[in-house]
Amino acid sequence: MAYAVVGKSVRRVDAIAKVTGQAKYTDDFSERDMLVGKILHSPYAHAIIKTIDVSKAKALPGVEAVLTYKDLPGNQYSTALPGVIGDVLEEEEERVKFGTAGHPYSLDPNHRDKEDRHILTKKARFVGDAIAAVVATDELIAEEALRLIDVEYEVLEALTSTDAALKDGAPLIHEDSPRNILASGGFARGDVEEAFKESDHVIEGEYETSIVQHCHMENQTSYAYLDADRRIVIVTSTQIPQIVRRIVAQALGISWGRVRVIKPYVGGGFGNKQDVCIEPLNAAMTLAVGGRPVKLELSREEGMIDTRTRHAFKFKIKTGINQDGVINGIHISAVSNTGAYASHGHSIAGSAGGKFRYLYPAKALKYDPITVYTNLPVAGAMRGYGTPQIFFAFESHIEDIAKKLNMDPIELRRKNLVEVGYVEPLSKNKIMSCGIRECIDKGRELIKWDEKKTLYKEQSGVKRRGVGMACFSYASGTYPVALEVAGARLVLNQDGSVQLQLGATEIGQGSDTVFAQMVAEVLGLPMDMVHVVSSQDTDVSPFDTGSYASRQTYVSGMAVEKAAREVKEKILEFAHRMTDIPAHLLDLSNQSVVFKHSGESVLTVEEVAMQSYYDRILAKPITSDVSNNARINAMPFGVTFAEVEVDTQTGKIEILEIYNVHDSGKIVNPQLAEGQVHGGVSMGIGYALSEQLLFDEVTGKPLNNNLLDYKLPTIMDTPDIGVAFVEAEDPTGPFGVKSLGEPPVISPAPAIRNAVLDATGVAFNRLPMNPQRVFERFKEAGLI
Structure with a gap:
């Protein structure tokens, strides 16, 4: 279907505000006499506070409050909001416990x-756990006060790996989690052991991924105060304002309506801000000073350890396959390192297996994950939500299988890929569209796969080249695992323009722009007549659970399209009342009400709008305020093709070409979509080749929690990134869309790994493939 606005590369609605500095982020706002909050972080990975003396810190001029666990609400905290925090309770167990994950209630x-x-x-x-906090008149005084807090610790054994945490006799990180297992349990469909017996080959492999950090440009930052009604107001850089509101209230033991959350522009999140990391403490700080405004901003070094990381995984995979390449059964065991607290916990491991199920629907599949506590920083949501880990493992594994069977790796995958009409037995989600085969064909052509496979077949010398590929599947939201509700409010202004208010949070991904395009398409308006309210306020914005799970264009887009169609119906009905022409004969185009059959103008939308506001008899402003509960899901698919050159003497891997090809349904804005892919592939390259948070194995102390020592790729490390789309429109999505936010990060790492295998014959089953690790592996393999 031809569209006027949808499918066009229109300019971002926030472009001018961002490039001119007019966009207001959390740190651009201020309150009069704002105080500063700072956190005292534990220097030990595992320790009990024996004594804590804050008297010297409190006596420092300029210090307004010092908080420890003793000063925070107990389980019987009043639902009324007092001016102080609560009674002193000596035992931590009497304190309110809460979860921080950004999931719907x-x-x-x-x-x-x-x-x-x-x-x-x-x-x-x-190391980095929050032990105490200071509120002071300025940052220097707050930092000095932290140094004056005397803490005596009983230091315990630090469990810095899942193996250490699971060993017999290991100390418990949380007393209610035996063997330090947060949770276990996956799924099974079919009899995998029987499938192995029926197979010509049973092939096994082990794979491991590392802990990495989001490194979004804007650090975690917020400020809080009490308003005139003694309600807590929090202005914060978050992906999930409605969930922040709920969790802050739960953490303080107060009713949810006593909290208001405002989200301005956000400088990136990637899942790190799908967690409530600092807002409960910030709220406690303002209560401790009688409601005066307090700002809490983490430094980059703090943020890299005391927010969230990506879960490290260890996989064991066993696959039963016939000689012709048809997979009979797959058994995947996974150990996920969640760090010191649950955060999103076992849902990451569950999501990994859940989204993997859609790509290769073998008749028997068993997934056994466990999620383990360790004394490392907390792992949480990060772009891809478990899928970069599992697809690195399985797409590496299937490449290893192809090599052992002497089969073309593309043809091996083709034999096992999902088909349209497939109903996943556990979720009951049906594949209504699937362009994975077309994605493979397009990527194969772009990288000149067949030509290079022949060219690089026989190589010697120091530098060797190879090509590799990897596929993925994902989802558009979380249904049926979790609630998928979204709201939109649309108001027709007097001049015929509209204002769009959303609960969905724009965090840099461009969702405000594609929503504006949807509205413009339905109402026949130019983009500059759709005014998007980009900030969210839990008091006034429509309800939406937030920006995560690549849900916005698909799930929130349903609400936006619904709101726009309701306004369209009302405009045409009002035009009917003005002209007596039946509404079903009318349409909207070019800011006018037109005859559907001919396109001839009947009225301008502005004329209808003015009448709706000011006609003495008919006046009724045209608005819509809708919510949509999406009980359906659409699966995007895609592939990465990569060509690499490997220096066998230094271990350096250079990416010569890389193409990321997506079936994301209808592409609403090709330029924005391409930018989304560029960002995701760049993140995937860092995951593959250089990024890893490092810790002392004995003490758990971080070794590189800064942007100098943490090897984030720069523009000098990033190759030209090729992007292509196969628009297999999905009938369930607004305008046929499927998700695109997270998928670009999933398949680059295994594609690069498989290209290195093609170039050198050496398999790398552990990330990252940095020069040191590559060099050592080449020595093991006898290549050096």
């Missing part, structure tokens, strides 16, 4: 996130 207690966190803790569980 569940009415089923068994479906809620693990509540294992205190605002401030008596027991440190990682």
Whole structure:
């Protein structure tokens, strides 16, 4: 179908504001006499506070409050909001525990996130855990006050790996989690052992991914104060304002309506801000000073350890396959390192297996994940939500299988890929569109796969080249695992323009722009007549659970399209009342009400709008305020092709070409979509080749929590990134869309790994493939 606005590369609605500096982020706002909050972080990975003396810190001029776990609300905290925090309670166990994950609330207690966190803790569980906090008149005084807090610790054994945490006799990080296992349990369909017996080959492999950090440009930052009604107001850089509101209230033991959250422009999140990291403490700080405004901003060094990281995984994979390449059964065991607290916890491991199920629907599939606590920084949501880990493992594994069977790796995959019409047995989601084969064909052509496979077949010398590829599947939101509700409000202005208010949070991905395009398409308006309210306020914005799970264009887009169509119906009905022409004969185009059959103008939209506001008899302003509960899902697919050159003497891997090809349904804005892919592929390259948070194995102390020592790729390390789309429109999505936010990061790492295998014959089953690790592996393999 031909569209006027959808499918066009229109300029971002926030472009001018961002490039001119007019866009206002959290740190651009201020309150009069704003105080500064600072956190005292534990120097030990595992320790109990024996004593804590804050008297010298409190006596420092300019210090307004000092908080420890003793000063925070207990389980019987009043639902009324007092001016101080609460009674002194010596035992941490009497304190309110809460979960921090950015998931919608569940009415089923068994479906809620693990509540294992205190605002401030008596027991440190990682280096960086929040022990105490100071509120002062300026930053220098606050930092000096932190140095004056005397803490005596009982230091415990630091469990810095899942192997150490699972060993017999290991100390418990959380007393209610035996063997330090947060959760376990996956799924099974079919009899995998029987499938192995029926197979010609049973092939096994082990794979491992590392801990990495989001490194979004804007650090975690917020400020909080009490308004005139003694409600807590929090202005914060978040992906999930409605969930922040709920969790802050839970952490303080107050009713949810006593909290208001405002989200301005956000400088990136990638999942790190799909967690409530600093807002409960910030709220406690303002209560401690009688409601005066307090700002809490983490430094980059703090943020890299005391927010969230990507889960490290260890996989064992066993696959039963016939000689012709048809997979009979797959058994995947996974150990996920969640760090010191649950955060998103086992749902990351669950998501990994859930999204993997759609790509290769073998008749038997068993997935056994466990999620383990360790004394390392907390792992949480990060772009891809478990899928970069599992697809690195399986797409590496299937490449290894192809090599052992002497099969073309593309043809091996083709034999096992999903088909349209497939109904996944566990989720009941049906594949309504699937362009994975076309993605493979396009990527194969772009990289000249067949030509280079022949060219690089026989190589010697120091530098060797190879090509590799990897596929992925994903989802558009979280249904049926979690609630997928979204709201939109649309108002027709007097001049015929509209204003669009959303609960969906723009965090840099361009969602405000594609929503504006949807509205413009339905109402026949130019883009400059759709005014998007880009900030969210839990008091006034429509309800939406937030920006995560690549859900916005698909799920929130349903609400936007619904709101726009409702306004269109009202405009045409009002035009009917003005002209007596039946509404079903009318349409909207070029800012006018037109005859559907001929396109001839009847009225301008502005004329209708003015009448709707000011006609003495008919006046009724045209608006819509809708919510949409999406009980459906659409699966995007895609592939990465990569060509690399490997220096066998230094271990350096250079990416010569890389193409990321997506079936994301209808592409609403090709330029924005391409930018999204560039960002995701760049992140995937860092994941593959250089990024890793490092820790002392004995003490758990971070070794590189800064942007100098943490090897984030720069523009000098990033090759030209090729982008292509196969628009297999999905009938369930607005305008046929499927998700695109997270998918670009999933398949680059295994594609690069497989290209290195093609070039050198050496398999790398552990990320990252940095020069040191590559060099050592080449020595093991006898290549050096």
